Amino acid sequence: MGPDQHSNDLAGFLRARRTQVTPQQVGLPTGPGHRRTPGLRREELATLAGVSIDYYTRLERGKETRPSPAVVDSLARALHLQDDEHEHLRRLAARAARTAPEPQAGTDPDAPDLAQLVGELLLKSDDFARLRERHDVRAHRPGTKHFHHPQVGDLTLGYQSMPLENTPGHRLVVYYADTTSPDHDAMVLLDMLSTPHTPEPADQADAPAHDRRPGAGRR
CATH class of the missing domain: 1.10.260.40 (lambda repressor-like DNA-binding domains)
Structure with a gap:
């Protein structure tokens, strides 16, 4: 530029x-008349x-x-x-x-x-252009952000932003939820949904629980 x-x-x-x-x-x-x-x-x-x-x-x-x-x-x-x-x-x-x-x-x-x-964005969004024209300035401090996830719905998460050493201009942003909040429950559910499920082999799935170990059934 x-x-x-x-x-x-x-x-x-x-x-x-x-x-x-x-x-x-x-x-x-202000004086008389219209400004x-x-x-x-x-x-x-x-x-x-x-x-x-x-x-x-x-x-x-x-x-x-x-x-x-x-x-x-x-x-x-x-x-x-x-x-x-x-x-x-x-x-x-x-x-x-x-x-x-x-x-x-x-x-x-x-x-x-x-x-x-x-x-x-200036070409595609009138709202963005209007907000940019105002030149409002706010520092990026810890706070909360609102998200909508297609699988778990609405989430309100806190966040912290931390600089990374030896990487000028880069920051790590961490999001979190109170453990007693519905947002935390939604994050746990999201984690479960995103964890790949590995099915057990057929011979292991059919074996009794005490036999489900490496080498079970071998002679």
Whole structure:
């Protein structure tokens, strides 16, 4: 992914987050009449962040690609970004300035394989395109996920994600269920269904239980 795309990612994130912050949230009067711009105006955000309107406009249009760490932090405060969103803004700024490490396949949003998948989803799913346009950012922390399995039905499982040593960018995700829950019973049933059944030989199946041993019936 080229530097122009990196600057566009930074610009898109700033634009999306600006439209989601209301004047009331930052203590600004809304004024009379209808506001054509959802959220904050560019000049309002520039003033809150302590940068010139021209400089911020260049940032949001992808023409300025090297915001200083102090500017990035000021914009994060003005936009009321959470910690995860603030860190994401830092990464976008580093990529726009071409100071970030090379993307890792399968894990980094800039990796070619994921970029191709995102492109396909944007074409095929209006819901995906709408959610991506919002640029919401959340860290992947322990929690629960819901599944539907055709054989055992609905499952709600907890999960933990752990980094793997000496494999940068790779993580191991473990799913689990409380042993007293119906979800655990469903997982046990699923395990039984997925375990291959090896039939006993006919002469062993017909023998008495105490004779079902290697060599039974031999003379």
